[in-house]
Amino acid sequence: MGIGKLKIIIFTGSALAIIGLCFILFSDSLGTSLADGWIAQYDYPPKVYEHKVEANTNKFLVIGGILFATGMSSILFVLYTLMSVKSDKD
Template identity: 60%
Template sequence: MRKDILKWLMMLGSFLGIIGLIFIFFSNNLGASLAEGWLAKYDYAPSVYDSKVKTNTNIFLVTGSILFGIGLSTVVFA
């Protein structure tokens, strides 16, 4: 029973770490894609678009860092 829980915990930690790394490495592309969709929907000025790209990129960077940290600590301490 204990081995099953440990195996599941290691898989969950690895999955979270991989998702976190994907968010970190592709944060610029993901942020720009969300901002382009937002711009097409609301049609604002380019300066607002630039701030939206930066905001979305930072959101993905922070989320990816948190997920990677949780995944890494889960794998290390499990």
């Protein structure tokens, strides 16, 4: 792999990790806002609203965790590759 491709992978991995971390940190407010929009459209009892808030919060936690793990894995892969290329040259 060329250095240019590795830089693109690092950039993409960093972006995924940052987006995933934002999803994890702001999952509560994002889940609440989705549930508010849903409850404004339909008229359901508060128990259903609480369930929707919890479900949406869990969705953002899972998606954020997957994005964060994918981003960090790709960054670690590239760093390992760069270290092995440097050790081969020595």
